[in-house]
Amino acid sequence: SDDFLACMTLRRVADNIILPNSSGYSAAIADSWVSNVGAMPVAFYEPTTLTGVKGALKCAQQIGVGMCPRNGGHSKMGAGLCNGVVLDMFRINGTKVNTAGTIVTVYGGTVQGQLVYELATFFNTTIPKFIPTGECPQVGISGFMLGGGLTEFDGQYGIGCDNVRSYKIVLQNGTTRTVTKTAYPELYWGLCGGGGGQFGITMQMTFSLFDRRPYDNNAYFRYDWPIEVAPDIIQMYSSWDLSGGTISMKLKSDFQVIPPVIRVFGVCWFVNSSQECDDRLMSIPLFGINGSIHRFTQKGANVLEVLQFLGKTGNYGQKVVPKRISIYDSFANQLFGAASNSNSARWASVVLKYPTIPDRTFFLAIVNLCANRNVVVCNWRRLGTSVPKFGTYSSFPWRDSTNIFYIAVKNTPAVLSSLFSTFYSIQTQYTTGAYVNYASAFTPRI
Ligand SMILES: Cc1cc2nc3c(=O)[nH]c(=O)nc-3n(C[C@H](O)[C@H](O)[C@H](O)COP(=O)(O)OP(=O)(O)OC[C@H]3O[C@@H](n4cnc5c(N)ncnc54)[C@H](O)[C@@H]3O)c2cc1C
Known part of the structure; x- marks a missing residue:
C-alpha cells in the first residue's frame, strides 16, 4: 500500500x-x-x-x-x-449529447440512474430520447454494457451492448484505444458481453439515441397466482414467444408472502390503455390459467415510470403510486449511495435452452426446490427468440439461450452447496451456462 x-x-x-x-x-x-x-x-x-x-x-x-x-x-x-x-x-461520471441530439457519450463511472436522469433532463419532454438500460438506478453503465446488459427492450434493440457505438479504453500497456465494430472488431466483439474487468479500462462509451416516444405508450402489470399452479405457469412462461418485444415480462416465485404466490410482472409496449395491455396478455396461454389472486394493470405515464415500477423504488413489481414529477428525483437520490447490501444471500444462475418444453414434473421439481425455506428468491427471465438476430458483433455468451433462471439462498456454505447442487442437477440437461456469486466456488462447475 x-x-x-x-x-x-x-x-x-x-x-x-x-x-x-x-x-x-x-x-x-x-x-x-x-x-x-x-x-x-x-x-x-x-x-x-x-x-x-x-x-x-x-x-x-x-x-x-x-x-x-x-x-x-x-x-x-x-x-x-x-x-x-x-x-x-x-468521479469520472456524466453524459454528453452531441449537437444533433443523436449520440450520447457516457463516462466510465456513470450509473444507470444518472444516465436516465440526465437524458430526461437534457431532452425535457419535447424531444424524449433514451438508450436501452436495465432498471436498477445504481447499476453501472460500464459494468452493465461490458456484461451484455439485459433490458426491457431487447426484443426491439437486442442486448444493451448491441447499441454501443464505441468504447474508449485504456489497455494493459497504457495505450488508449477507440474500439468500434470496424476499428478493432475483435476487441469490440469481446467487450460486448465478455468485457467486465477484461481487456482494459473503459473510460467512456458512445451510444445512438432512440426516440423514446413509442415507449411512452405503455402499461405495466402484475399478476399473482397461488403456488399450486406454479409448475403450469413456469412451463407456459418457458414456451412463451416474445412476439418481437411488444411485451416484456419476468417471473418470480414468492414463498415468503402469505399465501405464497407465483408472480408475473412486466410491461406492454405500444398500447394506449391498460385494457389494451390486458387484452394482449389474455392472448398468451399462461394468462388463461385460472386462479389469479392479484391482478393489477396500469397505464404508464412514460417509459421512465416503467423503470421506476420495475426497479428498486417499485420493489420489482409492487404497485407504486406514480410520482410523475419526482421520478427524476427518485433516480437522482439513489446515485452513489452505498449499494444495497446483499451479503446475506448468495446467488446462482443458470442459462437454459429447452429444445422441447419439458413436462410438468420437471417444473414441479423446480417449484419444490424454490419452496425450500432457505431459498430467498427464484426468478426467471426470458431471453427470447428475437434477441439472437442482433448477435453478429457480440461475445454475450448465452445469446442462443432462451431463459435465465436464478435463485438466492441464505444459509451456511453446506446448505448453499446442497441447494445449488440440486439446482444444477435438475436443470443440467438444458444448461448452456452458469455462474455462482461466491468467490470460493464450492458448487459443481458445469
Ligand atoms: C439489483 C440488481 C439489479 C440488476 N438488474 C440487471 C438488469 O436488469 N439487467 C442486467 O443485465 N443486469 C442486471 N444486474 C446485473 C448487473 O448488470 C451486472 O452485475 C453488472 O456487471 C454490474 O455493473 P456495475 O458497474 O454496477 O458493477 P461493478 O461491480 O462495478 O462491475 C462489474 C464488472 O465490470 C467491471 N468494470 C466496471 N467498470 C469498469 C470499467 N470502467 N472498465 C472496465 N471494467 C469495468 C468490474 O471490474 C467488474 O468485473 C443487476 C444487478 C443487481 C445487483
Missing part, C-alpha cells in the same frame, strides 16, 4: 487514494452489492483524469499487483473488488 502511494505521489496523481489504514477503507469495501468476498484491496483509487488512470495502472504493475475497475459495484459476485488496486471510477 505504501509503495503504491509513493509511486502515485511521484507521478503527481496521488489524490483520492484510500489505504487500508484510512478511515474510509471499510466503507469503500462495503460500497458493493456483494462485499464480503474476502478481498482486501491494497488501495482504492478514485481517478478524475485519464492521466490518473494511466498512472495507477503503471504503479499497480510496478508494485506487482492486479487492478479491478469498479463502476456501480453491483456485480453479484463482487467482481468490483480484488486484492490489488480497486480503480473506483465514480
